[in-house]
Amino acid sequence: MLPESHTAIVARNEHWTGLAASPPYECGWAREAVFFIRALKVPEGKQPDVSVEISPDGMHWVPEGTRIAMPSAQDEIAVGRISNFGNWLRVRADFDDGASSTVLVTLHLKA
Amino acid sequence: MQGMETSQVTDKAADQNMEEAMLRALRLSDPALSRFDPMRRIISFDQFSKGYAGWSQLVGNYEDSLDTMLPGYAQHTSPMLSTLSHWDAGSHGGAGSSYALKIATRPRIGAQNVAIKRHTFRKRGPIRFETYFTFKPEASELQLSETDVRSVGFLFDLQGGDSDQDAERVMPHLRFLNAENGAHLQKWQYKSQTSDFTAVGGSDKTASHYHLEPSGWLDLPGGAQRLCYNEIPTKVNWSYLRFDFDLGDMKALAFQCNDREFDVSGFESIKIPAMKNLWCMLNFAFFAETDVAKSAFLYVDSVCISGDF
Numbered sequence: 001m002l003p004e005s006h007t008a009i010v011a012r013n014e015h016w017t018g019l020a021a022s023p024p025y026e027c028g029w030a031r032e033a034v035f036f037i038r039a040l041k042v043p044e045g046k047q048p049d050v051s052v053e054i055s056p057d058g059m060h061w062v063p064e065g066t067r068i069a070m071p072s073a074q075d076e077i078a079v080g081r082i083s084n085f086g087n088w089l090r091v092r093a094d095f096d097d098g099a100s101s102t103v104l105v106t107l108h109l110k111a
Numbered sequence: 112m113q114g115m116e117t118s119q120v121t122d123k124a125a126d127q128n129m130e131e132a133m134l135r136a137l138r139l140s141d142p143a144l145s146r147f148d149p150m151r152r153i154i155s156f157d158q159f160s161k162g163y164a165g166w167s168q169l170v171g172n173y174e175d176s177l178d179t180m181l182p183g184y185a186q187h188t189s190p191m192l193s194t195l196s197h198w199d200a201g202s203h204g205g206a207g208s209s210y211a212l213k214i215a216t217r218p219r220i221g222a223q224n225v226a227i228k229r230h231t232f233r234k235r236g237p238i239r240f241e242t243y244f245t246f247k248p249e250a251s252e253l254q255l256s257e258t259d260v261r262s263v264g265f266l267f268d269l270q271g272g273d274s275d276q277d278a279e280r281v282m283p284h285l286r287f288l289n290a291e292n293g294a295h296l297q298k299w300q301y302k303s304q305t306s307d308f309t310a311v312g313g314s315d316k317t318a319s320h321y322h323l324e325p326s327g328w329l330d331l332p333g334g335a336q337r338l339c340y341n342e343i344p345t346k347v348n349w350s351y352l353r354f355d356f357d358l359g360d361m362k363a364l365a366f367q368c369n370d371r372e373f374d375v376s377g378f379e380s381i382k383i384p385a386m387k388n389l390w391c392m393l394n395f396a397f398f399a400e401t402d403v404a405k406s407a408f409l410y411v412d413s414v415c416i417s418g419d420f
Contacts (some may be wrong), residue, residue: 059249108214
């Protein structure tokens with residue numbers, strides 16, 4: 001059987017402001033992961049970096065170390081590649097007041 | 112000649128008996144299948160240690176912009192392959208392997224999530240839907256939290272063939288209403304009405320209705336059931352469920368959960384006029400709903416869908 005490969009849509013058309021994060025995604029079966037973050041609309045204000053976060057339980061989160069610049073224009077895509085992440089993944093961004101982005105966040109996993 | 116016809120009938124009956132006996136023996140000797148009682152032909156048999164098996168996010172309809180998607184659908188996220196990993200006891204695992212399909216709601220009162228598998232049918236006859244499932248809230252408190260999950264359930268989305276005179280879109284829904292507003296209710300409910308249809312976009316090609324909105328659920332007569340819940344939020348027990356439905360007359364035939372078989376003579380499905388693009392549709396979906404601002408998790412160990420054809 002071919003190794004599992006899966007695309008999960010973890011945030012679709014979500015308007016991110018303030019402290020924003022994708023929902024926890026449990027994917028301990030995967031050996032590698034790629035996050036794509038696409039701005040669906042023109043981003044407003046200064047765009048922060050996105051941090052990839054990992055977790056022992058899906059509730060408490062720590063930075064994994066990967067930081068990605070948020071897309072600065074509509075339809076621009078930010079990419080983060082991750083391995084050795086345990087069982088849980090999410091991305092998190094802290095927006096300054098007045099800044100926001102409407103995003104499509106997809107997670108691409110391979111066993 | 113009459114004797115020959117009688118002999119042919121007898122031979123056919125004998126062949127049928129032989130087939131039934133062989134099928135039964137083969138399936139009972141297979142540890143994975145012996146937990147199920149499939150009808151003659153297995154349409155799909157999903158064990159989530161083998162992957163997602165076609166269970167995907169129920170995405171809402173849209174046209175031109177994702178902003179046209181109804182909010183009920185916009186909240187849905189992708190299902191996961193889970194080891195039921197818990198902060199205090201590690202991976203719980205499934206009933207038959209390390210993995211189960213996990214359907215998680217967002218941590219918001221009343222939030223729902225749905226996973227769906229999409230087929231079409233080749234015979235309008237009886238089908239059987241069997242699964243081993245369990246549910247829990249996110250273990251974010253050191254409390255039993257037995258009333259945090261509002262409901263878990265399943266639905267079919269069906270429509271007759273394009274040459275059928277009686278084709279309708281038929282959507283049987285059943286949910287286990289675990290709790291509502293903090294009250295531990297523990298009963299099975301069905302739904303016979305959906306919300307109004309909303310046109311999506313301007314082309315007249317797409318419409319949408321959120322059939323899982325909270326109103327309109329009716330108690331299944333005799334449908335109270337106390338399921339095994341266990342004693343802390345990270346201990347789960349798997350339950351068996353079977354729902355038989357006749358695609359011929361689009362009626363429920365039987366419903367069983369664990370040791371209880373329920374009377375479905377009063378069960379009604381949502382019925383709406385046939386839609387112009389859904390002929391022979393045979394969709395199956397699981398859903399979860401939270402009663403508090405905490406994620407609810409529905410876990411599905413395995414699913415066996417079979418048909419009498």
